Amino acid sequence: MRPIILALLLSQLPSIGAALTCGNTSSGFNAWKTEFAQLARQRGIGRAGxxxxxxxxxxxxxxxxxRGQKSFRYSLEKFMQVRGADTIVAxxxxxxxxxxxxxxxxxxxxxxxxGILIALHGMETAFGGFMGDSPVVAAITTLAYDCRRSDFFIPHALAALELVDRKAITANTRGAKHGELGHTQFLPGNALTYGVDATGDGKVDFYNITDALASTANFLRQKGWQPGRGYQPGEPNFEVIKQWNAASVYQQAIAIMARRIDS
Structure with missing residues (x-):
C-alpha cells in the first residue's frame, strides 16, 4: 500500500464506511471482521495481514x-505538569x-x-520507556469497527494489515491504546506513508530509535516544515506541529519544551 493508495482510501471514506456495519459493543465485532476481511482482500491485503x-x-x-481522554481538556499549565514537561526537558x-x-x-x-524531535519522543513514550501494551491490530480494528470514528480509523486498520504483510509488525505487536506504534507513536497509515529505513537494514522499524525519529522528522518535513523558521505559536512551523496532534495544549507544550531543550 503506497501513499497514493492510502490517499485514495481516504477520498473514498463515505463509500467504504457505508459498506461496513459498525457497532458500539463487542457483539458485532466478529461479523464486522468478516466484512472487513472482504474489503481487505479487495485492497490487496495478503495472507499474513x-x-x-x-x-x-x-x-x-x-x-x-x-471514551475517557481527559488530559487534553486541562489548562496548559496543568497539562505540562501532568505530562512531566520539566522531566522531559531535563x-x-x-x-x-x-x-x-x-x-x-x-x-x-x-x-x-x-528539540522538536526530542520533545515529541519524550511526550509520546518517555523516550521509549513505555511504547504501549495493547496489540496494535486489535486496537486499530476495534476503532475501525466502533461507530464513533470508524471512517477515520478504517484506512489505518487497512494500513496495519499491510504492515503485517510487510513484516514491519506482527499480529502481536504492542502499541498504544489507539493503535499507535513505536517510539513516537505513529498511527499505521502514517507509518506506511512517512516511514523511513534510516538504518539501511531493508525495513522500517518504529521500535528502533533511529528509524522512528527519522520517520518523525520526515513526517514533519512532508507536512510542510520550513527549515530555519520558528515553531512557536504564530510562527510558520507551529502549523506543522498541529499536524502531529490536534490538541491545542499538546501543540503548545511541544513548542515550549522544544525551545527549552534547544536553548
Missing part, C-alpha cells in the same frame, strides 16, 4: 481509553548532549531541530 485480522479480539481497553537536554551528531544529522536531512 488477513490472519492477523482473524486473530484480533475486541479491545475493550481501547474503547475505554477512547532528560531531553542530556540526550541531545550525549548524541549531538545523531540529532544534527536529522536536522541536516529534514530541517527539523533536535
Amino acid at each position: 488477513l490472519s492477523a485480522l482473524e486473530q484480533a479480539s475486541y479491545a475493550t481497553a481501547t474503547i475505554r481509553a477512547d 532528560q531531553g537536554r542530556k540526550r541531545k548532549a550525549r548524541d549531538p551528531e545523531f540529532y544534527a544529522a536529522l536536522e541536516r536531512q529534514y530541517g527539523v531541530p533536535p
